[in-house]
Structures are given as structure tokens and as C-alpha cells.
Amino acid sequence: MHIETEATQHLQSAAKAAREASHVLARMSDGARNAALCKMASSLRAHTAAILTANNGDLAACNGTAAFRDRLALNEARIESMAKGLEDIAQLPDPLGRMLADWIRPNGLRIQRIATPIGVIGMIYESRPNVGADAAGICLKSGNAVILRGGSESVRSAAAINTALVAGLREAGLPDTCVQIAPNADRAYVAAMLAGAGLLDLIVPRGGKSLVERVQREAHVPVLAHAEGLCHTYVHASADHAMARKIVANAKMRRTGICGATETLLIDRSIAAALLPAIVADLRALGCDFRADASARDIVPELSPATEADFDTEWLDAILSVAVVDGVDAALAHIKRHGSEHTDAIVTEDPNAARRFLDGVDSAVALWNASTQFCDGGEFGFGAEIGIATGRIHARGPVGPDQLTTYRYLVIGNGQVRP
């Protein structure tokens, strides 16, 4: 209870300072925000030794798996990459003040809709310490103040990175309080953030499913997140075989641990016998394992059998669930039953089938003839990414029928895979 109170008090004072800083940021020119991003980048480079020392401390205290240690580990190249990331963000067009709409009413009133910062953002993340710097950069660029709360395993690294970022802010003449960090990695601080209605305008959780689900369940503040990315690639009867092989291999195996990785291959019955053996061979060569339904195992008998639960599993690993389906509607029905409204793709040369699929799937991102791994802010041309949201957003100001909609992205390719 004492810790809870301390966390709450810290957050209240941090959020108040962040609110004031956000007002300064919102009035500041794009040039001034960009100059600060460049100072933060230089400061990260100048603090390399201190950051690496702190990171060694985190690594020494860490008893996680090799993959976990790799996510936690920093080196000079990774710090340079964080710094370069901030400079890249500085090069992006100004997100603020954009005229989103402009119209004139019959009575002569001119109405304009203008982009404006969200305000104060709380970022809750887990092991990778670079997430803090990336998030600080994106928030600053978009005129938002941010309060960072990293994981307990990276607490020393996160503090050292924050010290560097704040030194850069100060050098640029911006309030220190544009970017703040939780004083420790106590769980009480997360609880205080989730309860922080009126203090925070938005929470962005980045991490495992259990973290995100806890945040979605308990937060009294809007949450921008996805709990999981159970993404499908559907190979339609009229798919180009070579394109389908290339796309499935990339969508599953380019990186298996990201939320846009394909977890389930849906393959049309009419093409399965001809194409599935080649797809399996391609993926096997890349180290992939399979969980397949009975129809797929009739074609490639050595595949491991899938349980119903396998189709609800986000593997985030070199494992692919495989189901044979009868046409577009069956593929859509499978995705509705098992999907997470994140990212789903169809491979086909038939524009009618593509249209039916793209219209029927209600994911945040639907692709035609491209790899699901393109679901990424950088790949969309956004220049940087703080996360991927599968929530169904709404509106500000007067709300009529147009404002009672959200949006989804269609991505139309001709066989693109992500390098």
C-alpha cells in the first residue's frame, strides 16, 4: 500500500509536469522539435560508454534465455542505430497542423479539421531497451510528452538512455519533462498508470500478450495496442505458384517473432495437392515445423497433426498451422473464428476473389499478393512506429455517421516480400 501510494504520487507529479511540457511542445515549431531530436541523437552517442556500462549491469543480473538476453543486450552498433533512428524521425514531415479536411457550409462557415497532439502518453514496455528511445522520438516529433516505464530486466539501461535523452532535450532548450521515466520497475507504477484517467491521454503497451491483455483489461485510459497478431495467408485456387511459395516463406520465416508473421497457412483445396508439397519443402529448408489438418496431411502425410487449439495459437516461432479450405468464404470463416483482426493476406491472380477477400476480412490490415510482414509503420512509409493497434477507434468533436466509423488498410501488391 505504501509503494502504491508512492507510485501514484510520483505519477501524478510526473504527469502534471508532462502536461505542461506537452503544451510547450504543441506550440513549438517543427524545426525546434527536429533540432531537439538531433540533440538527443548526439547525446545518445556521447553517452555510449555509460549506457553500455548500465546494460552490462542489466545483463549480469539477467538469468533469461539466450533470445531474451539478445533482446536486452546493447552494443555500439545498437546505440548508433537508436541515434540514427532519432535523426531519421527528425527528417519526417511535420505531423502537426496538417489540414485533414476543409469545407464550407451553406451559411458561409468554413470548417477545418487540423491534426493536433494527443497530449501525454504512457509507454509500458518490456525487455528491449531501444524501445524507450524510439518511443521518445516518435512522441516528441508528434508533440506529445511521454512517460516511459520499462521492464525490470532493463531498468539500468533504460535509466541511462533516459539520462542521455534528457541531456539532449536540455541542450535544445526543451523542458526535461517532455520525456520522463518511471523511478523503478515496480509493478505498482504500472497500476498507477492504468488508473491514471485524466493524467494520461493514452497508454501504449509493448510486450508479451499477458502484459498487453492486463493493460487492456485494467486500464481506465485509452489503450493503443494489439494483444496478438494471429495472421493468416490464404493461397487461393488462382494463385501464381511461384509467388505463393515466395510470399508464404517470407510471411512465416523472415522473422518469426514479430506480430505480422503469418501463423496459419490457409490453402485452397483445388490447388493444395499441386502446391502444398513445394511450400512445405521451402519452409522445411528454412527450419519450419508444421501443425496440419487432416486434409493437408492427406497430401503431405509426414506433417504433424493440428489440434483445434493450434489454430488459435500465435506461435511467434518457426511453426506454421496449415488448413485446407474450400474457397474464399471458407477462408474468411476460418479467419473470423481464429483470427485477431490484425493482418491477413490473400495470394491470387483473380481480382474478384481478391476483392471478396479484402471486403470480407475485417482486420486492421488486409493484403493482396504481398507478405503479412509488411504490416509495419516503416514499410507503410510512416517513417517510424510506436506500435500496431487493432482497437476500433472513434472520433473527436461532433460525431455523426462518418465519425462512427473506424478504418482499415488494404495493401495491394504483385508478389512483394519484405527484405
Added chain:
Amino acid sequence: MHIETEATQHLQSAAKAAREASHVLARMSDGARNAALCKMASSLRAHTAAILTANNGDLAACNGTAAFRDRLALNEARIESMAKGLEDIAQLPDPLGRMLADWIRPNGLRIQRIATPIGVIGMIYESRPNVGADAAGICLKSGNAVILRGGSESVRSAAAINTALVAGLREAGLPDTCVQIAPNADRAYVAAMLAGAGLLDLIVPRGGKSLVERVQREAHVPVLAHAEGLCHTYVHASADHAMARKIVANAKMRRTGICGATETLLIDRSIAAALLPAIVADLRALGCDFRADASARDIVPELSPATEADFDTEWLDAILSVAVVDGVDAALAHIKRHGSEHTDAIVTEDPNAARRFLDGVDSAVALWNASTQFCDGGEFGFGAEIGIATGRIHARGPVGPDQLTTYRYLVIGNGQVRP
């Protein structure tokens, strides 16, 4: 506890049916949704006698004020107006499938952002029974299913209206479950809705501040709302006197009970002596009372003195708080301290002062030379309105700097007042 369980069970089953209905709605053509709206309108007219009988029951059980009874009361004209409202909504352009953005990446991927329904909306409202029909119409038009929970005082009227709407849906061949109503007005149902993460995509509370604040505090579902509309009109030194008088009278007195009504007049010191007496006389003639700061009372001594708390009060009545301020920055500082980020206006002939004000005020709607009562979906040309939101929304899909912004509206007039 027993009631809580019953409410939760009802909501779960209603939300499941609504989810299925929302999928049907989302795939349906605009023409089919419009035909259903027209059938619902005809059905409302055909059910006039039943609705009036139910409404008489509500009125007989009501021991509220005359104003409260007036909000609750229906008559043939009000039912016709509900029906006409649905037909008007049917005439609006299709909100779904709009291409919100469309671009091509260097690798040839074409990315399109498309408007899509939010899904299942929970509407919690108080006394005015027509709100249920309006909300059902807007939701249906935008492809959303809705679960309505009206106030206890209008429970009979709301049920009769819902019966009429559902008969119209059925006649049009749509699922009944597109529009559903809570089985009673127990508070447990509101609690079930607020806890309904995963069941509801959005809650829209329409009613008094205490209802809205409870919803904002307790909901585990995104909320579209404003807790209060503490709107300001700032009369700048370079205001046209005649325009300022006309705008202030309209902004305060056209309707005092709506959220876009001006609650506080900020008047520039350099113009106050010349203009305030005339503004006071105009408003007095309309029945308005005043709470004025010391400087205003120096000019018009018979005004009642204002306390600091008066400037934090949303009167929703024929009372105007008045403060004399020294220039645009002082006006902005007053608004930051006392405002609710809803709607604020400046009256001036000086474009630089206007720009400084419009840039500096962070309300959902900022107006120049127009009445704050224009903050309305109909007046914005949205065709209908389910509510006004002051939250700071966010994004769906990949989130980069542009997506970490919300928006605000600027409204530029030349003296328009709302009829």
C-alpha cells in the same frame, strides 16, 4: 449480486447477437441500410398510438420538474420528427467504404485506408426518449449494431420505440438484433456494459455530468463523450461591436441547456467599457443573469459578483460568468484554467489575434466570429449527431508520428449565429 449476474448474462447474449448482426450490416449495401431506415421511420409512425400510451405511463410515474417532464414528453409531432430524422439519415452519403487515403510505396505496394464500421456500440442515455431512435438510425447508417440502455424514467417509452424500430428492421429483412434494448433500467445493466471489454467496442453516454463522469471513470471500453461543455466566447479588442453583441446573445441564450452554449464571456479590457454595457443590456432583455469579476463590475456595478468557482461552473441556464482580460494570452490562460476543451470562440476583426487564439486554444472546436452554439453535427453538415467527443483519439493499424495525433476543428465565420 443476483441482478448483476442476470444483467451480465443478458448483455453477453445481446452483445453476441449484436456482433453477428454487425457483420451482416457491414457487408450490406448502403441502399439496403437506407431502405431499413425508411422502414423504421414508417414503423415509428404506424406505432404512434402505442408509443404515446407508453409515454403517458412514463409521465404518470414521473415526479420531476416541468423542464424534466418536457424532455420526457412525446406527442405526435415529436414522433413524426423522430421518423423524419431517420429518413434524413437515409439520404446522407454512405459513411462506409470511403477511401480515406491512397498511396504507393517505392516497392510498388499500393496502400489504401478505408472507412469501416466500429462494430457494437453501447448507448447509455437519460430522459429524452427520442435519443434512442436517433442513435439507432446513426448506428445503422454507419453499419454498427447498437445496444440501448435508456433512463428509468423513460423505460416504457424506450421499449415502445424499440418495438417499432425492430418491426421496421424485420420488415426490411435485417436481423432484429441490429438494434437492441436493455430489458430494464436497473443500474446493474450499466455496470455490465462498463465491464464489457470484448463485448462492446464503444460506449456513448448521453446525459448529465454525473452519468458521463461515472462512465468515464468506470468503463473498461472506449468511451465517446464529453463530461461538460464549459464554453467561452472571447470578445477581442478589435471586435466589431454589433457582431460581438449578436454572437454573445446567441451563444449564451439561443438555448441555454446545450453543451455548446457559452458559459463565460471573456471581454478585452480595452473594449469592455465601450461594449460590456450593451452586451449586458441585450442579454438582460433575454432574461439572463450574470456573475462578474471586479473589473466587469467596475463598468456595470449592478452585476452580481463572481466567485472563482463560478468560472468552473457549466450553468446550462440563463446565467453568464463575465471576466475582463488583458489580451489574447490572458484569455487563453483563463480558458486553460477553467475550460473543458469542448468549444471556445473569439470575436475579432484582427486576423493575427484570431490566428493566435485559434492556435492557442486546444478545444475540440475553436470558432472565429461565430456562435459557440454551432458546435453540432447537423451544423457541421454531418447530417445527424450521436454526441460530441472531447477525448483525444488515436489510431488503428501501424502507428507512426502522424497516427500519434488527434484532431480539432476550426470554424471561421463572419458573424454567423445559429437560428
